[in-house]
Amino acid sequence: MANRQLNPNSESTDNYLKAILALGGPEESRVTSNALARHLDVAPASITNMLQKLAAASTPLVEYERHHGVQLSPSGKKRALEVVRHHRLIETFLYEVLDYPIEEVHEEAERLEHFISERFEQRIAAKLGYPKIDPHGHCIPAMSGRMPKQSSMLLTEAALKTNVLVESVSDRDAGTLKLLKASGIGPGVQIRLQERTPASRCTVVVGRSSKMLELPENIAHSIRVRPLDK
Amino acid sequence: MANRQLNPNSESTDNYLKAILALGGPEESRVTSNALARHLDVAPASITNMLQKLAAASTPLVEYERHHGVQLSPSGKKRALEVVRHHRLIETFLYEVLDYPIEEVHEEAERLEHFISERFEQRIAAKLGYPKIDPHGHCIPAMSGRMPKQSSMLLTEAALKTNVLVESVSDRDAGTLKLLKASGIGPGVQIRLQERTPASRCTVVVGRSSKMLELPENIAHSIRVRPLDK
DNA sequence: CACGACGTTTAGGCATACCTAAATATTAGG
C-alpha cells in the first residue's frame, strides 16, 4: 500500500495546486494525471498518489475521480491563487525594489512564494502600491478575488501587418527573457508581425525606433499580445 | 540500523549548524547532544543520528566524537555564519524597509533565512548600506569574516548603580520584545541597575526621562549591556 | 465491437528526518 498522509503546507502541495490551476485554464476544466506529470516533471504514479492524498485531506484541496483527472476544490483554489499572488508580488518586488534583472526574478520567487507570511505579502504589496500586474505582464490575483480572464493571444497567432501591444511574456526561461530584454520587447511595447515564415520565424517591428527582428518560434511563442485599438 | 544520507541543503541541516554555533559560543567549544536536544526541541537520539550524518557527509560539516559532542568543521562554520548573516540581514530589512514591528521580525527571518539566494542577500545588504548590527543589536557576520567577539554582559550581571548601554536584546520571544519596546528599552538606550532583588527583579533607569521600572528576571536576562565609559 | 496503444493506478521500495524504548557510556557522590 502507498502513503496516507498529506502535509497541506508543503512546497509540494503548493506546486500541485499551482499546476492544476495553470493547466485547468480560466475555465478550470479537469486536469489529467499525465498533464500534471509532464508539467511537474514527476512520475505519473507519484501524481496519482499525491492527488489521492490531496482529495482525502481533512479539508480536501481537489476533487478527484479515478481515471478522470482533478479539479481544484474551493480551498485548493484559494491556496493556489494565494501562491500565485505571492509569486507575482515577489517578482514585482525583486524587480522594482531590489533591482533584479528581469530574467532572474522568477527563480527566486519560485522558492520564496511558499514561505512568506501574510504580513510579508501585505507589506510588499503596500510598498509597491498594490500593483495589478507583475514585470512580465501577468496579472496579480487580488486577495479576495479571482483571476481576471486573459483577452490576449500568442504573437504567433496575431494578424499579419497589424500593430499589437505586448501584454505579457513567459517567465519560464531566463534565456528567453534575456533575449527579449536585449531586443527591447516587454509588456506595453508595440510590435507588428510582418510575416509568418515557414521556418517558424516571425519578423517584427519594435516601438518607435521600428527595428526589424527575427524571432525563432519558441521565442515568439513566449509573447502574448492584444489588439492596439481599444 | 538508522538512516544514512544527509541533505546538506535542508532547513534541518541549517538549524543544526546554527545551534552548534550558538551553543559553542565564541570559543567554539564542543557542544553536547543534550544541549542540542534542548535547544532544538528534538529527541536526543535524533540528535545523535543527525550528528553522525553531518560528520559523515562528503564534505563533513561537523567534527564529531562519540560521547564527546561536536564542533563545526570549517565548511560547517561557513554555512552557519551564512545562515546567521541571512537571518540578521532579513530582520534588518523587515524592520527598516518593510516597517515590521520589532517583535515580529524574528519569526519571518527564521523561515526565510534558509531560502534566499546569494543575490538576494547582496541586494538587501546594499539597500541597507551594509549594516553591521541588526535591530536587536546583534552583529551581522561579514561575508568573508567571522563573528566579532561580544564584550558585553547580561544586565543581571552588571554592576549596581552604574550607567550602562544596552547592546542587544534577545530576539527569541516576541512577548518579551513587545514589553521591552513598551518600556523604551532597546539597543543604544542607557540604563542603570538599581538593585538586584532576591525575588529576581531588577530596577532600572531608562534614558533621559529616567523612568523607574521593575523587570522580571527572565526579561532582565534577555538584555545584554556594556559599560558606558569608552 | 474487439483490440491495441496509451493513460492511469496499484504495489512495492527508497530517502530524509523525525520518534520511542532499551542498551550502554560517562560522571558525580559517598
Add this chain to the structure above:
DNA sequence: CCTAATATTTAGGTATGCCTAAACGTCGTG
C-alpha cells in the same frame, strides 16, 4: 572506586514524497 544518576547511543519504527515495474482502464480505429 563503585554505584547511582544522567547523558548518549543503538535499534527499530513513522511520516512525507519521491521512484519503477506491472496491472488495469479507456478509447479510437478497423
